[in-house]
Amino acid sequence: MKKIKKYKSFSLVVCFLLFNNLFFLSAQELINVRIFSSFKIVTAKLFLQDDYSLFIDETNELIKLNKNQFYQIEVVNDSLLELVSSDGKKFKSQKIMIYAPDIGQSEFSLQIPKFKNNRVFKGNLTISSENGNLKLINTLDLDDYVCGVVNAEVGKGRHPEFYKAQALLVRTYALSHLYKHLPEGFNLCDQVHCQVYYGTCISSAIADAVSATHNQVIVDSNLNLIVAAFHSNSGGQTVNSEDIWGTKKDYLRSVKDTFSVGMPSYRWTKKIALKDWMDYLKKYKYPTDDNEAIAYATQFKQYTRQVYLQYNSIKIPLKNIRDELKLMSTFFDIELNETKDTVVFHGRGFGHGVGLSQEGAMRMAKAGLSYKDIIQFYYQNVMLIDLKKLNFFREE
Ligand SMILES: [Zn+2]
Known part of the structure; x- marks a missing residue:
């Protein structure tokens, strides 16, 4: 083991510039993602596809690790x-800290006891312990x-224009949420809480869509990154x-979306015993002893989307009914x-319904519309802009 360089020169910490409460990545465009964040793990097996370097924090030592070996990592205390x-x-x-010889190319894989298969990642890995469990942070290129x-x-198997639209949503979300886990020492977790991430992308069609939209993000009329909300079917x-x-966001307005009609998640039904439905309504002080009120609650119709199931002064938010009765949508x-x-719920759509409908976007792409058309359809008065130009405009 020989001392090579000071930690400083190997530090790949991302620098953030603060503009209007938004964080932007430096030119290096690296992101720190906590992986296996929902699991309590005390041991993991690491495989290196390249000759990585191991950095020992306490002694400032940099040690070469050979590829084609495996490394057992454990929490000792x-x-x-x-x-x-x-x-x-x-x-x-x-x-x-395990450093890649080439952050955009080098790969390592991890196996944890819960999974049979390894997960493959590009870039660097920082390992520490948190309450006796492993805390694994993957540092990688934003586009990866x-x-x-x-x-x-x-x-797999989606249209290239749909992948491009989705890539813009993912990039815009990531850049507007870099602070989400910053106090915990990373930008984003790998769960639904942030965005689901299982490691390296194996689809060349997706990789092509990501590079074709490199640095592009979606901004509103004030040049702020948008809340890139999406769902399965509107x-x-x-x-x-x-x-x-x-x-209220000016770009997240309700639009009529015929592209989602008839797609796989367009229709659903759910049956609930009448007694259970009445018991549920009682929690909201709904007058379940009033025949007219009962008729309304058992023949409720939405020709266009409503916000409440409302009878006189009693207003029950449809989003509450969806959450509490585990319905696919509020429509x-x-x-x-x-x-x-028994009451039968006849529903349309899947998800919260705000922003882009994925199934609608897939149909738009197949119909020959571009990712720009797709984004402009689901988000109103937004612009697609290069990140670097955005920084330039902000500095003006
Ligand atoms: Zn998260």
């Missing part, structure tokens, strides 16, 4: 980690991350942002069955 190579070398440290998320979110009409989240009609003991 609350703060100490041990890394043992397959040829018997042992390293102990509070923090272990975008590719990995699109891969995890929508999978049911034929998207939803105003304030109707779901209480916050439903209700009818009584023939024996009058």
